Amino acid sequence: MTTDPSPGSGEPGAFAPLRRSGFRWLWPAIVVSYVGFWGQTVGAQWLLVNGPNASVTVALIQTAATLPMMLFTLPGGVVADRFDQRWIIVVVQTYMAVGAFSLAVVTALGLASPPVVLAFTFLLAIGTAFQIPAWQSSLPDIVPRDELGAATRLDMVGVNFGRAAGPAIAGVLIGAAGVPWVFVLTAATALILAGTLLTWRRPARTLAPPARERFLPALRAGVRYVRHDAMVRRILLRAVLFIAPATILWALIPLVATERLGVDAGAYGALFGALGLGAILAALTVGRLRGVMATGTLLVLSGLLYAVVLAILVLVPVFVVALAALILAGAAWTAVISTLNAELQFVLPSWVRARGLSVYLVTFTGSQAIASILWGQLAAWTGVVAAFLTAGVLLALTSVSGVLLRMPDVRDADPRSMPFWGDVNVPIEIQPTHGPIVVSVEYRVPAADDAAFLATTADLRRSRLRNGASRWELYRVAETPEVFVESFMVDTWEEHQAQHRDRLTAADQRIEAAVQAFVSRPPQGRHLIPPTMAASPADSPDAPRRRRPRPRTRRAPR
CATH class of the missing domain: 3.30.70.100 (Alpha-Beta Plaits)
Structure with a gap:
């Protein structure tokens, strides 16, 4: 296993993971699945946009799509640590394909009422909650350790591409063929990923897979590991300090577009395109930046850049300026999130990797959900300008606090499996569930x-x-x-x-x-x-053995 590159040594190129046949084979299929996911969300919103209480039901689509991430990601991590990640994704994608196709049929039959659409959106999002831990925890098995950062950034590029391309393709399909075909597209993208995984040959394991743990003890073990590992706790803290103020952009960008920029729907889509372009820019440059600066410095500078963008968006209401600022915001967001994700994968051992990543994802999603509500309330009380400036100041402060809350040096972490205790040798038989x-x-x-x-x-x-x-x-x-x-x-x-x-x-x-x-x-x-739990005398090796009586057999009646 390679070691984490030190500052000054640089990282492999932005596209180095694509030289690995496994990543080159799987990453495009994952990106296609992101397109289907975001397309399904837009299709579901379109079904409800003209219905009764549209403002409430359309907003509930986002709730139905994100709530499973908070509820099921950690159980998904437990499952990913207990079973083969490839087969987990295959099963999940098959489930999502069946669900999306069923929603297409229901919609074509005119039965897509708001409760039905919300229920299907929730059920499909459960699949995503199980897929993400399985996919992210499998990256260290696909690319070498020193390419994890680049692989994570390429995955973020895929997410942002899906966020931009999915709604765009869904809009075209809705206009040309109708909403049901958007859900057919979602089903097709799920089957593409499942088929790709079925044809991919996973490299042979160098170590025997860990024994399969029972679900609840495995869940407790994952939470316990995160609680008592100082490196993981510091990474999670830095994630919260960035996400809590930074998420105002994702929560309130529609208000910036309408109230400050006064743009139409087409221009609004261009704003998201700028964020996606920034993500690509980060994928191309962050690896080189890490060659000349430490991880902590990169996180501080990215946070400060994002804080400046929040101020520019509301103080300079010019569309072209907003596009340029959002490119920088997309780059800064991707730099921080992908770096924290990669650092976490550097320090987590394989036996708990998916559970550790799941805790990170729950922290990420929960911080976004809670902060979005708070920023929305603040904007309602004080206005969009004051809310964005407050978030910018807060983000600047939390970013500078990174000088004190230094990131752990992942070179001190060595998560390679090393069973140096040897086997347990006791003269009595103890049942697995017995204890303490x-x-x-x-x-x-x-x-x-x-x-x-x-x-x-x-x-x-x-x-x-x-x-x-x-x-x-x-x-x-x-x-x-x-x-x-x-x-x-x-x-x-x-x-x-x-x-x-x-x-x-x-x-x-x-x-x-x-x-x-x-x-x-x-x-x-x-x-x-x-x-x-001690052995009974009859079980002792020194105890005299009693001959067991032979079972009596009855003769069959003549």
Whole structure:
């Protein structure tokens, strides 16, 4: 596995991932699916635009399309970590194709009432919530580690292309053939992606796949990992600090177009086209910029540029100026979002990667949803100009705060799987769901090394907790002060076995090596279990074996 390029070394070119046959084969199909998704949203809105309470029902389409992202993305991440991501996407796309075609039939029959359209939109968005974690978590298996940033930016380009092209194509189809054909297009794009995945040969795994975890314990394990990993928490915090003020542009750009610029529908589409062009510009340039500046510097400058654009849009109500400003906004948005996404993938180990990305997506979507409501209320009270200027000032402040909230150096992360604990050997059989299990490790430390040893155990605590421990404690033995006893609890025997087998990484190995550098003799470990889990005398290997009676058989009546 390659290492993260350091500042000054640069990244591979913007299109380097396309040299990989897997990415070159799959990325166009993913982009086509984005076109179908955004086209379906526009088709659903068009069905309702002339109906009763149109302002409410049309707005509810966006709610129906985004709410599943908050509700189902994390379960989707659990599924993506438990099963083959390729087959997950194939199943999801088949489901979406059936759903979109069914909506086309319902629409053609004149049965597309507002509740029906909203229900279909919600159901289709559930598929997207399961697809995104599976797709994004599979990128490290498709491209090398040093090309993850470029691959993520190309994916963002695909999203923005779909956001622009999907509505445009839907508009043409609605005018030429009617709304049902928009949903047929959505079904066709889903089948294209499913068919592409079926014909793609995934590279062979270098490591055995992790054992399949039960759903709820896997869900808790993913949340626990994010909670106790300092690098992941810092990335999520930086995402919230950017998205919360920056999302005002996506929420209120219709008001800027109508109230400040006074443009028609065609020009309004051009504004979104400018945002998409900015995303392409970011894909072409961000890799080179990372060769001359650190990640934190790139995020600060991109946030400040976006803040300036927010002010320009409302203070200089000129259409051409707005187009130029939105190109810069699209570039800054893509630079920040794709960089944070790539940094997250650098630090997440494979066993929890999809769940970690799902937490990021839930954070992203939730921040957008909540901030959009707040910015809308502020604009209603103070006007669009005041709301945009407030968001710009806030974004400038949160961007500059990045100087203090420094991004973690992903070169310190080494998420390679490294099962250095070996197998668990105990003389009794323990059922997988039994627990809790307390692991006790005894360290003998010379008095002169007390302070240094205790300093290293802070990292050890975080390592244990993020890998499955629900509680961690460290004690000193009063009778022998040079002896320390580490104790951590794992909920079930199954989860402790997963620690041994799948969850340990090279970074965890370095942490344990640092702790053991101060130990005068090898640590002694024990597994403590509840007394009711002990083997019964009949199960003991030393117990006399009783001969089981043979089952009696009855003779058949003559």
